Amino acid sequence: MKNQNILIVDDEESIRLSLQFQLSEQGFDVDTAQSGEEAIEILDKGSSYDLIITDLRMGGESGVDVFKKAREINANIPVLIITGFGGDSPLFKEAIELRPCAHAFKPFSKEELLEKVRFCLEGAN
Amino acid sequence: MTMPLRLTIPLILLLFICALATWSLHINGKMAEENVEKESKERLTRILTRLQGSVEQALRRNNLEWAQEEIVGLGNDPNIELGILVDENGKVLASTEIIQIGFMLQDIFPLVTRKESFVPGTLIKKAKSSLAANVLRGLDGKSLFGIVPIQLGSTEGFIRPTRLGMLFAKLNIVDLKATARETVRHQVIQFSLFLGLLTVGLGLFLHYHLTQRIQQLVLAAKAFGRGDFQTHINVGGDDEITILAKSMMEMAEKRMGVEEKLGLSEERFRTIFEEAPLGVALIDSLTGQIYEVNPKFAAISGRTREEMASIDWMSITHPDDVQIDLDNMADLNAKKIDGFNMDKRYIKPDGSPVWINMTIAPVTVIDKDKPRHLCMIKDITDRKQAEEELEKYRNHLEELVEERTQKLKNSQKQLIHSEKLSSLGKLTGAIAHEFNNPLQGLRNIIEILSNSAPSEKEVKLAELGKSECDRMARMIVSLRDFHKPSSGKSSPININRCLEEVLALQIKSLKERGIQINQQFSDKLPLVEAVEGQIKQVLLNIFQNAADSISGGGQITLTTEAQDSRIIIKIQDTGSGISEDNKKNLFEPFFTTKGTEHGTGLGLSISYGIIQNHGGDIEVESELDRGTTFTVILPIRG
Numbered sequence: 001m002k003n004q005n006i007l008i009v010d011d012e013e014s015i016r017l018s019l020q021f022q023l024s025e026q027g028f029d030v031d032t033a034q035s036g037e038e039a040i041e042i043l044d045k046g047s048s049y050d051l052i053i054t055d056l057r058m059g060g061e062s063g064v065d066v067f068k069k070a071r072e073i074n075a076n077i078p079v080l081i082i083t084g085f086g087g088d089s090p091l092f093k094e095a096i097e098l099r100p101c102a103h104a105f106k107p108f109s110k111e112e113l114l115e116k117v118r119f120c121l122e123g124a125n
Numbered sequence: 126m127t128m129p130l131r132l133t134i135p136l137i138l139l140l141f142i143c144a145l146a147t148w149s150l151h152i153n154g155k156m157a158e159e160n161v162e163k164e165s166k167e168r169l170t171r172i173l174t175r176l177q178g179s180v181e182q183a184l185r186r187n188n189l190e191w192a193q194e195e196i197v198g199l200g201n202d203p204n205i206e207l208g209i210l211v212d213e214n215g216k217v218l219a220s221t222e223i224i225q226i227g228f229m230l231q232d233i234f235p236l237v238t239r240k241e242s243f244v245p246g247t248l249i250k251k252a253k254s255s256l257a258a259n260v261l262r263g264l265d266g267k268s269l270f271g272i273v274p275i276q277l278g279s280t281e282g283f284i285r286p287t288r289l290g291m292l293f294a295k296l297n298i299v300d301l302k303a304t305a306r307e308t309v310r311h312q313v314i315q316f317s318l319f320l321g322l323l324t325v326g327l328g329l330f331l332h333y334h335l336t337q338r339i340q341q342l343v344l345a346a347k348a349f350g351r352g353d354f355q356t357h358i359n360v361g362g363d364d365e366i367t368i369l370a371k372s373m374m375e376m377a378e379k380r381m382g383v384e385e386k387l388g389l390s391e392e393r394f395r396t397i398f399e400e401a402p403l404g405v406a407l408i409d410s411l412t413g414q415i416y417e418v419n420p421k422f423a424a425i426s427g428r429t430r431e432e433m434a435s436i437d438w439m440s441i442t443h444p445d446d447v448q449i450d451l452d453n454m455a456d457l458n459a460k461k462i463d464g465f466n467m468d469k470r471y472i473k474p475d476g477s478p479v480w481i482n483m484t485i486a487p488v489t490v491i492d493k494d495k496p497r498h499l500c501m502i503k504d505i506t507d508r509k510q511a512e513e514e515l516e517k518y519r520n521h522l523e524e525l526v527e528e529r530t531q532k533l534k535n536s537q538k539q540l541i542h543s544e545k546l547s548s549l550g551k552l553t554g555a556i557a558h559e560f561n562n563p564l565q566g567l568r569n570i571i572e573i574l575s576n577s578a579p580s581e582k583e584v585k586l587a588e589l590g591k592s593e594c595d596r597m598a599r600m601i602v603s604l605r606d607f608h609k610p611s612s613g614k615s616s617p618i619n620i621n622r623c624l625e626e627v628l629a630l631q632i633k634s635l636k637e638r639g640i641q642i643n644q645q646f647s648d649k650l651p652l653v654e655a656v657e658g659q660i661k662q663v664l665l666n667i668f669q670n671a672a673d674s675i676s677g678g679g680q681i682t683l684t685t686e687a688q689d690s691r692i693i694i695k696i697q698d699t700g701s702g703i704s705e706d707n708k709k710n711l712f713e714p715f716f717t718t719k720g721t722e723h724g725t726g727l728g729l730s731i732s733y734g735i736i737q738n739h740g741g742d743i744e745v746e747s748e749l750d751r752g753t754t755f756t757v758i759l760p761i762r763g
Contacts (some may be wrong), residue, residue, distance in 0.1 A: 012565070018566055107594055
């Protein structure tokens with residue numbers, strides 16, 4: 001059976017790499033993008049993912065732009081929002097409007113991450 | 126009662142006449158009776174003497190009948206009651222009563238021997254020796270008795286006529302006396318009547334000639350007294366009264382000239398006094414007695430002029446103004462000042478005060494020994510009211526300014542605090558996000574590394590690293606929440622219940638720490654318009670601080686009460702207290718005495734912000750080692 005693939009979008013290298021490590025360890029195929037632009041470019045190329053995990057505020061295109069792009073390509077694709085801001089930031093509220101499968105406030109534990117990832121993937125199926 | 130002279134004098138005269146008449150009647154009556162008696166005696170003597178001659182002549186001629194006729198002739202006189210001729214033996218020879226002739230005298234008059242009834246023997250003896258007629262008044266005074274010896278002839282043997290008879294006569298004088306008295310009475314009455322008429326005439330004369338004229342003088346004098354000098358005196362005649370009347374008229378004319386001038390002057394000043402637009406009064410300097418007031422004065426003081434004239438000024442002056450007025454009066458009487466002016470109050474009869482401006486100055490009126498004050502007053506009640514209004518308005522304005530200033534100060538204070546919190550919040554919010562990202566990376570890395578830790582020790586260290594990351598994350602959350610604008614809606618909440626709920630969360634740990642809780646909640650605490658979550662957060666924060674200040678057991682007392690339009694919540698502990706230095710920084714953000722492990726230093730600062738946002742306040746009283754009292758004040762209407 002083919003592994004489920006996940007795209008992680010975050011401008012923080014430490015987060016990108018550590019998340020990639022933790023999810024790969026769980027048997028997921030993980031790609032990363034270090035900015036919104038890169039993520040949109042990847043999606044434009046036609047790569048398809050079972051789950052997109054994206055930060056919200058990044059230099060340049062935001063997580064919301066990535067979210068919208070992903071939904072353009074696949075209206076049912078689950079998106080997990082991770083953010084360092086609280087629930088009252090405008091970007092977060094905009095993102096919630098797009099109905100992500102889940103969200104996690106940084107910093108979160110490995111357990112929280114895995115639980116929410118599984119929830120998103122199960123919901124999609 | 127006065128008795129006019131024109132009546133008095135005639136009355137006295139009449140009385141005098143009456144007395145004179147009575148006296149005259151008495152004296153003259155007696156005299157008339159005596160005269161009658163005397164005349165009767167003489168008359169009887171004459172009759173008897175005449176009879177002696179005629180009877181003796183008849184007897185000498187032995188004509189007894191003639192003698193008898195002579196005797197009977199006596200009876201013609203109505204007053205002669207009896208006439209008897211007896212001989213030398215007492216035998217009746219002739220009598221006015223015929224039947225007695227021949228009888229013995231003793232038989233006819235058994236009483237003849239009785240001295241009081243008839244002729245005494247001495248009279249007979251006297252008559253015999255003198256041979257002449259003798260008359261004597263009877264002892265009862267009603268009759269006269271006369272006796273005369275009559276020579277009857279000679280006894281036989283004697284040449285000389287020795288036979289001597291007696292002629293007796295009795296004359297009744299009662300009627301004569303009565304007639305005489307009556308005559309006198311008539312004379313006296315006539316005389317009295319004449320005098321009476323004379324008196325009446327005198328009275329009329331006095332009335333018309335003197336009294337009436339004097340009466341006119343009296344009336345004129347009275348008229349002059351009233352100031353009516355026009356009165357004309359018409360007494361007529363040319364005597365002393367006329368002169369007096371003329372003098373009075375002259376005096377009146379002179380007086381009239383002066384009076385006229387005085388009258389004009391008086392009228393002028395009277396008009397000024399009566400019509401003056403100011404209240405004017407004349408007051409006794411020493412007693413304060415009011416003598417006279419003008420109509421304006423009476424009107425201002427709310428009394429009639431007559432009422433005013435019977436009281437002193439102290440009794441109508443407001444009690445608070447009497448002393449200062451008395452002091453001024455004392456200075457004036459001591460001549461320290463020439464006069465004074467002051468504002469004071471009179472009390473009207475209905476008790477309402479009237480403000481007046483009063484000027485007092487001494488005046489000399491009529492009597493220099495009785496010093497008076499001239500008092501002039503003006504009603505200034507309207508002005509005083511306006512001043513009071515103005516004063517009230519000014520005070521109100523000051524209050525308003527004060528109030529507004531206080532509000533502005535509070536707003537400014539609140540604004541500064543909010544601004545401080547807000548800018549701090551923005552900063553921390555920004556930092557928080559920046560911290561969260563690396564923290565996430567850090568935490569993930571520690572977690573990954575801990576999976577490949579070579580020993581238990583490294584695993585523990587990695588766990589510590591993770592928990593430190595979590596603590597940092599919590600700090601970031603609280604920093605981020607700190608600046609959040611108040612969220613949540615206001616609703617009526619029960620502060621007692623809020624405190625109980627906060628207490629319920631803590632009760633277990635409090636018991637473990639040996640802290641006793643006293644609740645003194647008011648039963649009548651009204652609901653407060655507030656955000657429940659925020660108020661609970663504040664109460665919890667203060668309560669935790671109180672608990673943390675207590676080590677080794679103690680007490681926390683919770684008190685609630687309503688005061689006017691706010692409620693007071695007191696949280697009092699018996700803990701370590703707060704030093705003066707710390708008290709200054711108590712509400713500053715990031716100020717903490719608990720050490721960085723236990724506190725962020727934001728609790729009280731946030732609490733202060735919340736309560737200020739609710740329009741309330743937090744006050745702190747503290748004494749080192751004794752304890753601290755936090756007082757939260759909340760307005761009842763949000």
